[in-house]
Amino acid sequence: MNIVTIGGVTIGLAILTHHIVTWWPGLKCLRTDPAGAVSSLAPFLLAWSYGVLAILTVGGIIGWIADTTLWISNWLGDVxxxxxxxxxxxxxxxxxxxxxxxxxxTAVVLLLTVLLLAAMKKSQYGGSLKAGAWCGICLGTSAGVTGLAAVPLAQAVNWLGSQAYGIFA
Known part of the structure; x- marks a missing residue:
């Protein structure tokens, strides 16, 4: 597992800032239809959650891709x-x-990978999904608020996996 650098966190925060600024629907829209306005953030947030889980995987190709993405982000941010x-x-x-x-x-993370890849290909939100996953990978191991979200996400995925695979065992 790679260690996140200040540059990697900066890249993650830059992605998050860019997405929030380009998403911002305006105060009038937020007042008249807050659920509709905030729901357009859902693809980014779901992919961000996946990115956090991907960086927590310790091996395999998903872990290698997440570690490589973090390494490249660290390098780009440091430069x-x-x-x-x-x-x-x-x-x-x-x-x-x-x-x-x-x-x-980890089996649930694999299933989420399949789901995310299919959604990136077929959905109109492909860019948001990619940016969200990249942002989650960059910020998932940080000590800030975004890094603290990794604990409940991992607990939820572990619980979901035990429940789903407990049916078949």
């Missing part, structure tokens, strides 16, 4: 910080403990 604004790089404050995914939890 942007050093060459773009003259800053410095370093390891971001990351969580020291991770909630491992159980065997059935």
């Amino acid at each position: 942007a910080l050093v060459w773009g604004v003259g800053g410095t790089t370093g390891t971001a404050a990351g969580r020291t403990t991770y909630l491992p995914l159980t065997q059935t939890g």
Whole structure:
């Protein structure tokens, strides 16, 4: 599992900021139809949740892709910080403990991968889904609020896997 750097967190926050700014429907729309306006964020948030779970996987091709995505994001963010604004790089404050995914939890992540890939291909929200997954991978191991969301997500997937696969056992 890769460690997130300040550059990686910066890339994740940049993706999140870009998505929120381009999503913003305006105050009038939020007042008249808040559910409709906020529901358009659902694809991004669901893919973000998947990205957090993907970075928690410890092996296999899904874990390798998530780790590689985080590594590239760390590198891009570090380059942007050093060459773009003259800053410095370093390891971001990351969580020291991770909630491992159980065997059935990782099976659910695999099923979610299939679902996300199909949705990216067929849905009109393909860009939001890709951005959300990338953002989740970048911010899933950070120590901030977004990193803290990894614990309940992992618990939920582990529980769902135990319930779903308990039927077949």
